[in-house]
Amino acid sequence: MxxxxxxxxxxxxxxxxxxxxxxxxxxxxxxxxxxxxxxxxxxxxxxxxxxxxxxxxxxxxxxxxxxxxxxxxxxxxxxxxxxxxxxxxxxxxxxxxxxxxxxxxxxxxxxxxxxxxxxxxxxxxxxxxxxxxxxxxxxxxxxxxxxxxxxxxxxxxxxxxxxxxxxxxxxxxxxxxxxxxxxxxxxxxxxxxxxxxxxxxxxxxxxxxxxxxxxxxxxxxxxxxxxxxxxxxxxxxxxxxxxxxxxxxxxxxxxxxxxxxxxxxxxxxxxxxxxxxxxxxxxxxxxxxxxxxxxxxxxxxxxxxxxxxxxxxxxxxxxxxxxxxxxxxxxxxxxxxxxxxxxxxxxxxxxxxxxxxxxxxxxxxxxxxxxxxxxxxxxxxxxxxxxxxxxxxxxxxxxxxxxxxxxxxxxxxxxxxxxxGMVRHWTRLLRTEVDPSARGRMQRSRxxxxxxxxxxxxxxxxxxxxxxxxxxxxxxxxxxxxxxLMLAIRRHYLRVRAELAVTDDTKNRVLPSRVHAIVLVSKIHKPTMRALAYARASRPSVLEAITVVVDPDETARLQAEWDAKDIPVPLRALDSPYREITRPVVDYVRSIRRESPRDIVVVFVPEYVVGHWWEQILHNQSALRLRTRLHYTPGVVVASVPWQLASSEGLADKEEPVAPGALRRTGTVGPFADDDTPAGR
The missing domain is CATH 1.20.1740.10 (Amino acid/polyamine transporter I)
Incomplete structure (x- = not known):
């Protein structure tokens, strides 16, 4: 397509x-x-x-x-x-x-x-x-x-x-x-x-x-x-x-x-x-x-x-x-x-x-x-x-x-x-012009x-x-x-420019005291392992993996497999009595911010990159909702860790980004949006 x-x-x-x-x-x-x-x-x-x-x-x-x-x-x-x-x-x-x-x-x-x-x-x-x-x-x-x-x-x-x-x-x-x-x-x-x-x-x-x-x-x-x-x-x-x-x-x-x-x-x-x-x-x-x-x-x-x-x-x-x-x-x-x-x-x-x-x-x-x-x-x-x-x-x-x-x-x-405006233009220039020939041209133009x-x-x-x-x-x-409409657009741009301007207070602001990294997990597979590797490479102050308990038996199997593979990152399970995926994660991230307001929370989201439009329909719905909610949370950084599926091979040379700096969204699918997750089922 x-x-x-x-x-x-x-x-x-x-x-x-x-x-x-x-x-x-x-x-x-x-x-x-x-x-x-x-x-x-x-x-x-x-x-x-x-x-x-x-x-x-x-x-x-x-x-x-x-x-x-x-x-x-x-x-x-x-x-x-x-x-x-x-x-x-x-x-x-x-x-x-x-x-x-x-x-x-x-x-x-x-x-x-x-x-x-x-x-x-x-x-x-x-x-x-x-x-x-x-x-x-x-x-x-x-x-x-x-x-x-x-x-x-x-x-x-x-x-x-x-x-x-x-x-x-x-x-x-x-x-x-x-x-x-x-x-x-x-x-x-x-x-x-x-x-x-x-x-x-x-x-x-x-x-x-x-x-x-x-x-x-x-x-x-x-x-x-x-x-x-x-x-x-x-x-x-x-x-x-x-x-x-x-x-x-x-x-x-x-x-x-x-x-x-x-x-x-x-x-x-x-x-x-x-x-x-x-x-x-x-x-x-x-x-x-x-x-x-x-x-x-x-x-x-x-x-x-x-x-x-x-x-x-x-x-x-x-x-x-x-x-x-x-x-x-x-x-x-x-x-x-x-x-x-x-x-x-x-x-x-x-x-x-x-x-x-x-x-x-x-x-x-x-x-x-x-x-x-x-x-x-x-x-x-x-x-x-x-x-x-x-x-x-x-x-x-x-x-x-x-x-x-x-x-x-x-x-x-x-x-x-x-x-x-042109009459005023020539009138303004005539106030300072002293050359007679130039003044004559300006007067005729006026x-x-x-x-x-x-x-x-x-x-x-x-x-x-x-x-x-x-x-x-x-x-x-x-x-x-x-x-x-143009006045409203102008006011918006001026307001955003003022809000984003670098001031002395911005330059002298104290750096975050710690970086708390979180990797979202629903199953152990290659995208999850890559996200864990990237998170560890960033050397955060605190690193943990979290999953949401939608099906207790499946969560127990995940924790057992986690321990069996001896993954050097602790796995925390968040309760979800109403089988929600987004709310428990967002509430947990916000609780970290409340306890340590000067900490930065980085949430690593494993992501599938797919090559066909219909694959986007089959994946990624939960992850998109979760990332949208986290983007509105101050002090939180959402990091996507892409894993390219076979269907996406060669697309990097054929497609251009929608906008400068934007990732081509061929499907942001991961553990919280894959059909194999509790949310997918």
């Missing part, structure tokens, strides 16, 4: 990589762009859908403003990209928004950003993969009703790929990401050429009308219309998710890290806004109608289209119309769009583990998240992200419309707090970050106002719970 699991692990993850090869995992810009930008680029596939879907509540006339909503999103994207270029130069260590906030605003601000980003990364995977599953179901009718299961399978595949290492997963996902970029930009150019020639076709939904909500029946006026515009804008701002991932992933870039990260950010921003505006303008020009509930909102000759109509995503409708005489073009667009939606989750699989590692280093998350796995990736963080996203997908049945409401709240919280703070702060307020009751409150609750 261990050999099988090891072979399966090597098949899925690959062979371990030496620590000295860490530099070989660093990413050039051509691979870093698809690795860190796939999330932001993929939002082009669903951000236009959300804009049109929201505006549809006000009827057909409202769709004419979609390009202006898109331009507002582009403006915010430009400001955020410029702001984060300052971040990657000022804080290249990989802490990103968390480091900026903690350094400049304090631990509470850093925890706020960290909790927001962690929740947002989980949502990124859930939303992206669920959206990809919806696209796949549109192309493959057999997937209808199984989107959640398909999405979970995809998450597991992505998790496995990322466990192989950042560079390997990036190289595997680079081609689909570049194919998506070229396809969408190419489709946009083709569409604009046909628009200029007056040959632009209409999409399948162009002939429909949209029934406006009652509050918009009098036209596009009033407070309700303004609120709807803000809602459409906040939904379109989903296009900004993923921008922050590059600032968290600077250490993964090749040198010069900051310069390469800043260049990748600029490329990301330029490509994303180009694709976003191309889709929105073409969709509006081609008469696209898109509604949250198409069966009732979309009208054909004044009558709802009903449930028989299947509404396709915005990109699918545009591609189908543009390539009506060239079906290969449509299927290519659909394929790369579905792929990029799935691969968008890869950004989170690169950002979440790095951030989790930094938080673990700072005692805010379990320290296991700071450990690299066989392939030099933060394996525990990757697994945690995959499991959390899969649970979320199943909870919301992979419905993007529901998940999207939880989205982008966290990222704009981190945007806003980070830009506040202006950029101040504008970023203003814009992202306003967007955050809009997002909270328009999405709070529609589901964003769940994301905020999750962030608050994660914030409190």
């Amino acid at each position: 261990p050999a099988f699991t090891d072979a399966l692990k090597r098949l899925l993850v690959g062979r371990p990589v030496h620590s000295e090869r860490l530099s070989e995992t660093l990413l050039p810009k051509r691979i870093a762009l698809p690795v860190f930008a796939s999330d932001a680029l993929s939002s082009v596939a669903y951000a236009p859908d959300e804009i049109f879907l929201t505006l549809a509540f006000a009827g057909v006339a409202a769709l004419t403003v979609s390009p202006w909503v898109g331009l507002a999103v582009v403006f915010v994207m430009t400001i955020v990209v410029l702001s984060y270029r300052q971040n990657v130069h000022a804080y290249p260590s990989g802490g990103g928004d968390y480091e900026v906030a903690t350094t400049n605003l304090g631990v509470p601000a850093g925890l706020t950003v960290a909790s927001a980003l962690l929740v947002d990364y989980v949502l990124t995977v859930a939303v992206s993969v669920s959206s990809g599953a919806q696209y796949a179901a549109a192309a493959i009718p057999g997937l209808r009703g199984y989107e959640a299961i398909a999405a979970v399978v995809v998450v597991l595949v992505l998790m496995t790929m990322n466990l192989r290492g950042v560079r390997e997963s990036g190289a595997a996902f680079a081609l689909p990401t570049y194919a998506f970029m070229l396809s969408i930009i190419g489709m946009g150019l083709y569409g604009f050429v046909r628009l200029a020639l007056g040959d632009l076709p209409q999409v399948e939904s162009a002939g429909f009308d949209i029934e406006a909500e009652s509050q918009f029946a009098q036209g596009l006026t009033g407070l309700g219309w303004g609120f709807l515009l803000l809602r459409a804008f906040s939904s379109g701002c989903a296009a900004l998710t993923g921008v922050e991932a590059i600032s968290n992933g600077v250490p993964a870039f090749q040198k010069p890290k900051s310069k390469n990260a800043a260049t990748t950010l600029a490329l990301l921003g330029g490509i994303a806004v180009t694709m976003l505006m191309s889709i929105i303008v073409l969709a509006q020009a081609m008469g696209l109608k898109y509604a949250e509930d198409p069966a009732t909102q979309l009208l054909r000759d004044g009558v709802p289209v009903g449930t028989s109509y299947e509404q396709h995503p915005v990109i699918s409708q545009i591609a189908e119309a543009l390539f009506s005489g060239f079906p290969i073009g449509f299927y290519a667009i659909a394929a790369v769009t579905g792929l990029i939606l799935v691969l968008a989750a890869n950004t989170a699989f690169n950002g979440f583990p790095v951030l989790g590692s930094i938080l673990a280093r700072d005692d805010l998350l379990p320290r296991q998240l700071h450990t690299r796995g066989d392939r030099l990736a933060y394996s525990n963080g990757i697994i945690l992200l995959g499991g959390s996203a899969a649970a979320l997908i199943l909870a919301f049945n992979a419905e993007v419309t529901k998940l999207i409401q939880l989205y982008i709240v966290g990222v704009f919280i981190s945007f806003t707090v980070s830009q506040t 202006v950029i970050n101040a504008i970023g703070l203003t814009i992202t702060g306003l967007v955050l307020l809009i997002v909270l106002a328009t999405k709070f009751v529609r589901g964003a409150y769940l994301a905020i609750i999750a962030m608050a719970l994660l914030y409190l």
Whole structure:
């Protein structure tokens, strides 16, 4: 069984990589762009859908403003990209928004950003993969009703790929990401050429009308219309998710890290806004109608289209119309769009583990998240992200419309707090900087970050106002719970560190007066004799063997055999009228401690080491309980004396310890757990 699991692990993850090869995992810009930008680029596939879907509540006339909503999103994207270029130069260590906030605003601000980003990364995977599953179901009718299961399978595949290492997963996902970029930009150019020639076709939904909500029946006026515009804008701002991932992933870039990260950010921003505006303008020009509930909102000759109509995503409708005489073009667009939606989750699989590692280093998350796995990736963080996203997908049945409401709240919280920290960062440096050219650069950077703070702060307020009751409150609750959890973890680690710290009192503490050694015995066999030999070799002040009287006749035979073999260690029999094994031993050990508090009691437990999982079930139950109880007794040391059975031969070269310094538990079996003991019988 261990050999099988090891072979399966090597098949899925690959062979371990030496620590000295860490530099070989660093990413050039051509691979870093698809690795860190796939999330932001993929939002082009669903951000236009959300804009049109929201505006549809006000009827057909409202769709004419979609390009202006898109331009507002582009403006915010430009400001955020410029702001984060300052971040990657000022804080290249990989802490990103968390480091900026903690350094400049304090631990509470850093925890706020960290909790927001962690929740947002989980949502990124859930939303992206669920959206990809919806696209796949549109192309493959057999997937209808199984989107959640398909999405979970995809998450597991992505998790496995990322466990192989950042560079390997990036190289595997680079081609689909570049194919998506070229396809969408190419489709946009083709569409604009046909628009200029007056040959632009209409999409399948162009002939429909949209029934406006009652509050918009009098036209596009009033407070309700303004609120709807803000809602459409906040939904379109989903296009900004993923921008922050590059600032968290600077250490993964090749040198010069900051310069390469800043260049990748600029490329990301330029490509994303180009694709976003191309889709929105073409969709509006081609008469696209898109509604949250198409069966009732979309009208054909004044009558709802009903449930028989299947509404396709915005990109699918545009591609189908543009390539009506060239079906290969449509299927290519659909394929790369579905792929990029799935691969968008890869950004989170690169950002979440790095951030989790930094938080673990700072005692805010379990320290296991700071450990690299066989392939030099933060394996525990990757697994945690995959499991959390899969649970979320199943909870919301992979419905993007529901998940999207939880989205982008966290990222704009981190945007806003980070830009506040950057403004304070430049202000602090300007107090001591005297060089005029350096001061000029700092002042320009502060202006950029101040504008970023203003814009992202306003967007955050809009997002909270328009999405709070529609589901964003769940994301905020999750962030608050994660914030409190990280505080509790930090308090625990600080308390343990203080408790274990070496003080003058510890260094000057008097050594134990004596060592009282006890060997547990149930029968005379090789493990018992080895335990006795080890105990004698340690030269304790007092050495004795003890057994528990469960069956008086058997105990009498054991004592007779003990005397016959002339074993030079006294054997004491402990009474157990209720046939217990653990309690008499623990009570006896504690009595020694009460009589001589300055003595150390060492309990030697003979132990079988077995080689098969099923052998663990047959052995060791009593010994495990006994050792657990003794571990909680002050002044007591439990020493395991292993005896390797034939079934365990060769396992030492094949298996690794579960954790540094931990014994591989193939079965801790001994006299107090063997089936031949009274407890076993």
